[in-house]
Amino acid sequence: MARNPRGANAAPIPPMEDSSSPYYLYPSDNPSFQLVPHVLTGSNYINWSRSITTTLLAKNKLAFINGTLLRPTEDDLLFPAWLRCNSMVVSWLRNSISAQICSSIMYIDNAHEIWSDLRDRFSQLDTARAYQLRQKIMSLTQGNDDVNTYFTNLRILWDEYRHSQPIAWCVCGTCRCNRASKWNNYQEEECSM
Template sequence: MVRGNHNAPAPVPVEDSFSPYYLHPSDNPGLQLVSQLLDGSNYINWSRSISTALLPKNKLLFVNGVLLRPSNDDLLFSAWLRCNSMVVSWLRNFISPHICSSIMYLDDAHEIWPDLRERFSQCDSARTYQLKQQLMAPSQGNSDVNTYFTSLRTVWDEYKHTQPLSWCTCNHYRCDSASRWHKQLEDDCTVQFLIGLNHSFSQIRSSILSMVSLPSLSKVFSLVIQEERQRNIDGASSHISPSPSEMHYSVNAASSFYGRLKLLCSHCGKTNHTVDRCFTLHGFPPGFGHGKGKEPPKEYASSKLVNFVEAFIPDSSDKTVPVASLPSVDQCQ
C-alpha cells in the first residue's frame, strides 16, 4: 500500500485554482460579469446576478466579509490586495455613474457591498403597497401566457424578497419551517397566476384547482402553455386556405357559370346560347316538338340538325315555347 507523502509542500495559494487568491489569465478589470447596471431600483436582481458571477470565480468571499483584509506583514497581503482591487473594479463597472461616484473612495469590496445593500435593499412601505396592489388583481389581458407569467413572476419575486425567510418556532432552525414557508409562498404565487388567466382558460384552471395537491408553479405554467399551443394549432387548422388547384377550379367554375348567363342570341334574342347554337335558326334536335308526341314543323324537317350539347332552358316569360323533354337512349345513340 502506497502512502501519501506528508512532507510534500502545500500548493501556493496564488497558483492553486481552488484558492480565492487565484486569478485566471482571462481575469481583468474590464471583464463583463453581468448584463445590467445598478440604477437603484433593481438592486435585488443586480445583487443576485453579481453574487452568481463571483461565486464560480471564488471571489464572493471578498464581498461577504469572510476573507477580510490581512495585516500588512502577512505573506498573502499582496495577493489579497490584488484580488480585492479586481473585485472592486468589477463592482464599479456595473454600477450606474451617479451611484458609482458615491463609492469611488471605498477601496475595500467588503465596504462597498454592505453600503449598497443598506441603501437600496430596504423595501419601504410605499413599494410594498405597489407590489401588493399589482398582485391583488393580476390580469393576462391581451398578453400571451409566457409574457403574463414572466411579468407576474418578476413582481412576485421582488415581493417575496421583502418577506421573512421563515417563521422558526424552535430558534434552532430544526422545525423545517423554512421549507414549509417557501412552499406556502409558491402556492400563493400559483393561485395568483391562475386568478389572472383569461376566461378562456377556465376549463384548465378548474382542472388544476380540482387536484388534491396543488402542483408546483412550473408545472401549472407547463399545463397552461400546452393548452395555449393546442388552441393555436386548432385555430390554424380551421383557417387553412384552399390549395391553388382548388382555387383554380372554383374560379373557373364560377366564371363558366356566370359566362353562360351573359350569353345572348342575336337571332331570337334569348339568353343562355349564341346564334351558332340557336335551335330556331339551325333546327331542333330529334324528338323536339311543340306538343307531346308531335314532330317538328315541316319547315324544320329539312333543317340542319345539331348535337344536343347544352340543356335547352327557355325563357319562362315566353309562353309560345314549351319546355324541352330529355332525349331518350335511342335518340342519344
C-alpha cells in the same frame, strides 16, 4: 487536507497559482470587466445583487464580499494576493454600478465594505416599490398573451415582491418554532390570492 497534485513530497501550490483558490486570477480577469449586464440604479438592487453574487460565486470571489475572507495583516504572506484580488473585485463592483452611486463609494477600497454599504442602503424594504409591485400583480391579466408569457410575467413580479419582503427568521435557535415553514406557507398563500 487537500492532496497535492504534484506529488506527496512536492511543495504545496501557492494560492495565487491554484485555480481553486479565491486568490487565483485568470489571465482573462481584468479591472474593466462589468460583472452583470445591468448596472445598479437603486431600485433594481434585489435582482442586481443576486446576479452579482452568482457571478462572483462562479469566479470564486464571493468570499471577498460576504466577509468570509477578510483583509489579512500587512505582514501576512497572503496580503499582496488579497490586495490584488480585492482590488479586482472592487473594480468589478464599481463597473457594475451607475455613475451616481459609484461616486458615493469611490473612496471605499474594501470589496466587503462596498457590498455592506450598498446592502444597507438599497436592500431596505421600499414600501412604495412593494405597493407598486402588489398593484402590478393584482392588475396583471393574460390578455392576448399565451399562458407561458402570462405566467412568466406574473412570476417576475411575484419573485421581486417576495424577495422585497422582510424575512421571518427562526428565533428559538434550534428551529422548533417552525417559523421558516410558516413564513413560506404565508408567501404561498399570498401568491395564490
